[in-house]
Amino acid sequence: xxxxxxxxxxxxxxxxxxxxxxxxxxxxxxxxxxxxxxxxxxxxxxxxxxxxxxxxxxxxxxxxxxxxxxxxxxxxxxxxxxxxxxxxxxxxxxxxxxxxxxxxxxxxxxxxxxxxxxxxxxxxxxxxxxxxxxxxxxxxxxxxxxxxxxxxxxxxxxxxxxxxxxxxxxxxxxxxxxxxxxxxxxxxxxxxxxxxxxxxxxxxxxxxxxxxxxxxxxxxxxxxxxxxxxxxxxxxxxxxxxxxxxxxxxxxxxxxxxxxxxxxxxxxxxxxxxxxxxxxxxxxxxxxxxxxxxxxxxxxxxxxxxxxxxxxxxxxxxxxxxxxxxxxxxxxxxxxxxxxxxxxxxxxxxxxxxxxxxxxxxxxxxxxxxxxxxxxxxxxxxxxxxxxxxxxxxxxxxxxxxxxxxxxxxxxxxxxxxxxxxxxxxxxxxxxxxxxxxxxxxxxx
Numbered sequence: 001x002x003x004x005x006x007x008x009x010x011x012x013x014x015x016x017x018x019x020x021x022x023x024x025x026x027x028x029x030x031x032x033x034x035x036x037x038x039x040x041x042x043x044x045x046x047x048x049x050x051x052x053x054x055x056x057x058x059x060x061x062x063x064x065x066x067x068x069x070x071x072x073x074x075x076x077x078x079x080x081x082x083x084x085x086x087x088x089x090x091x092x093x094x095x096x097x098x099x100x101x102x103x104x105x106x107x108x109x110x111x112x113x114x115x116x117x118x119x120x121x122x123x124x125x126x127x128x129x130x131x132x133x134x135x136x137x138x139x140x141x142x143x144x145x146x147x148x149x150x151x152x153x154x155x156x157x158x159x160x161x162x163x164x165x166x167x168x169x170x171x172x173x174x175x176x177x178x179x180x181x182x183x184x185x186x187x188x189x190x191x192x193x194x195x196x197x198x199x200x201x202x203x204x205x206x207x208x209x210x211x212x213x214x215x216x217x218x219x220x221x222x223x224x225x226x227x228x229x230x231x232x233x234x235x236x237x238x239x240x241x242x243x244x245x246x247x248x249x250x251x252x253x254x255x256x257x258x259x260x261x262x263x264x265x266x267x268x269x270x271x272x273x274x275x276x277x278x279x280x281x282x283x284x285x286x287x288x289x290x291x292x293x294x295x296x297x298x299x300x301x302x303x304x305x306x307x308x309x310x311x312x313x314x315x316x317x318x319x320x321x322x323x324x325x326x327x328x329x330x331x332x333x334x335x336x337x338x339x340x341x342x343x344x345x346x347x348x349x350x351x352x353x354x355x356x357x358x359x360x361x362x363x364x365x366x367x368x369x370x371x372x373x374x375x376x377x378x379x380x381x382x383x384x385x386x387x388x389x390x391x392x393x394x395x396x397x398x399x400x401x402x403x404x405x406x407x408x409x410x411x412x413x414x415x416x417x418x419x420x421x422x423x424x425x426x427x428x429x430x431x432x433x434x435x436x437x438x439x440x441x442x443x444x445x
Contacts, residue, residue, distance in 0.1 A: 018440060019233060019259065019266045022295075022304060025338065028320035029264055031429075031438040034344030035321060036066060046332040050078030065343040082107040084116065096130060097123045126151060127391075151392060152176050163190070177201065179422035192216065203423045203444050204228050219244050232364060232442060233259070233266065240279070252279040254287070262301045270294055360428065364442040371397070371409035371428055371439070384409050387427045394421060397428075413443050420445070 018029055026032040041055035054075035061067040067090065074083040084105040091098040098120065105116040117136035124130050128151060134141045140161040148154050158170040175184040179201075187195040195214040199207040210224040220243055227236040237255045254274040259266035274287035295306045302320070305313040310329025317323050317340070325336040359372045371384065384397040395416055397409045411428075415421055421443055428439045 018264065020268065022268065022314055023322070023325070025322045026320060027265070027316065027322075029440075032321070033319070034065075035319065035340045035342055036060060037338060038341035039339040040337060042334065042336040044332055044334045047330075049332075052077040060343070080108050085113060096125070099123075128153075148176075150176075150180050152180055152182075167191075179424075181207075181422075181424075204232060205425050205442065206234060232444070240281075250279045250281065251275070251277045252285060254285070260297075262297075265301075267297065267301055267304075268293075268295050358428065358430065358437045358439040360439055360441050364444040365411075365413055366444060367413055369411045369413060369441065369443075371411060373407040373409070373430065373437075383430075385429050386411065387429065388421075389425045389427070394426065 020027045025037075026035075037058055039055065039057045041053070043051065043053045045051045052075070054073065056071055056073040058068060059070045059072075061069050068088045070088060071086045072083070073086075075081065082105065084103050087102045087104070089100040089102075091100070099122075101119045101121075102115060103117045103119075104113040106113050117134060119135075120131075120133040121129060122131040128145070128147060130145050132143045132145075140159075142159045144155075144157045144159075145153060146155045146157075152174070154174050154176075156170075156172040157168045159165075159167075160169040163169040169190065171188040173186050173188075174182055177183050181199075181201050183199050183201070185197045186193060194216045195212065197213075198211045200209045202208050204226070206226050206228075208226060210222075212220070212222040212224075214220045214222075220241055222239065222241040224240075225238045226234055229235050235257050237257075238252065239255075240250050240252045242250045252275065256272040256274075257268060258270045260269040261267075271293040273291045273293070274285075275289045275291075276285065276287050278288075279285065291308075293306050293308050295304050297304050299315075302316045302318070303313065305311070310327050313324075313326045314322060315324040319340075321338070321340050323338055323340075325334075327334045357373070361370055361372075363369070373384075385393060386395040386397065388394050393416075395411065395414070397411060409428075413421055423443055423445045426441050426443060428441060430437045
């Protein structure tokens with residue numbers, strides 16, 4: 001359901017407070033923990049058309065509880081129905097790991113399962129995807145992924161049997177700055193450049209500006225700018241675009257965000273959208289229409305309702321896991337649901353023992369950070385690990401320093417090679433028998 005997230009609220013979590021991105025499947029402060037998706041379903045009542053339904057159930061490995069063995073999907077539109085069963089196979093080789101997914105499908109006119117598609121995905125020993133192969137209906141698509149020495153994705157090369165056996169159909173390339181931030185992307189299809197994107201950065205978690213140029217197929221130029229407050233929270237975004245390079249007039253949308261603080265999280269309270277469909281870059285921006293989205297919360301912020309392209313609502317359970325989504329607009333009514341399953345230990349936990357709490361200060365930090373773990377008695381290890389937002393290990397921290405019942409760590413904002421880390425978001429992680437404890441921190445140079 002992550003596709004339901006609103007593009008104008010796509011915000012990386014920073015500083016002492018985490019900005020909630022409504023529509024994400026999990027919005028809690030720490031990592032999601034030992035929860036896995038058990039089932040999900042959706043229904044859509046299309047005004048003027050037949051209603052449609054779908055549901056998927058997931059089945060996991062008995063010994064590796066996060067590994068899927070199979071899933072079953074059923075769907076129906078009016079009197080037409082069908083479904084599929086996906087089977088997962090896992091292989092390990094010296095140079096890579098491999099996952100094979102077979103999708104077996106059936107239709108209302110033929111209830112016998114038949115192999116529809118086979119997908120093979122290979123990962124290198126660092127866990128990065130290096131190849132994906134799809135075979136269906138007699139054709140084959142293959143994508144090859146390449147990385148630089150810093151494990152940044154630098155190219156995606158796609159081959160299709162319907163185009164050529166040797167020449168790539170599409171190529172996407174990426175460039176990064178010395179701090180491993182994405183600054184340029186180029187998309188090529190059949191040896192023709194179809195889009196370019198430039199991103200400029202300063203000391204924020206998001207780019208300051210994005211320039212997208214799309215010369216072919218659907219010609220467009222899109223310019224996006226972000227602004228942040230003193231706490232590194234995104235409070236403004238502007239998007240300007242025009243559909244043809246020769247056009248002198250642009251359309252513009254400005255978004256102004258405000259938040260409310262609850263449970264150490266920043267929930268969107270209001271979004272003001274100012275728009276103009278006939279805008280010139282040479283004159284001051286004067287909006288011709290405005291819209292205000294007001295978010296109405298209930299159930300201690302676990303439920304929210306608002307109006308944007310229809311009446312919309314999200315519901316989260318006590319663990320901040322998304323359980324329901326609803327949208328009703330002029331085209332129809334859509335409902336989606338997710339059922340979650342806990343797979344962690346139960347019998348050996350001491351539910352009366354105080355839960356460990358991970359604190360950090362200052363946050364954001366410049367050159368030095370102190371990390372304090374309260375109630376550390378049930379740690380599996382005293383070692384803390386620091387990761388960047390790509391999931392790459394940055395530093396291992398060990399501590400024997402105690403202050404009362406607290407465990408103290410010190411980080412000099414350097415990596416394992418003792419080099420200063422760049423500005424950005426980092427995760428501090430410790431392991432306990434009941435799961436991991438994670439704290440988001442930021443470094444600002």
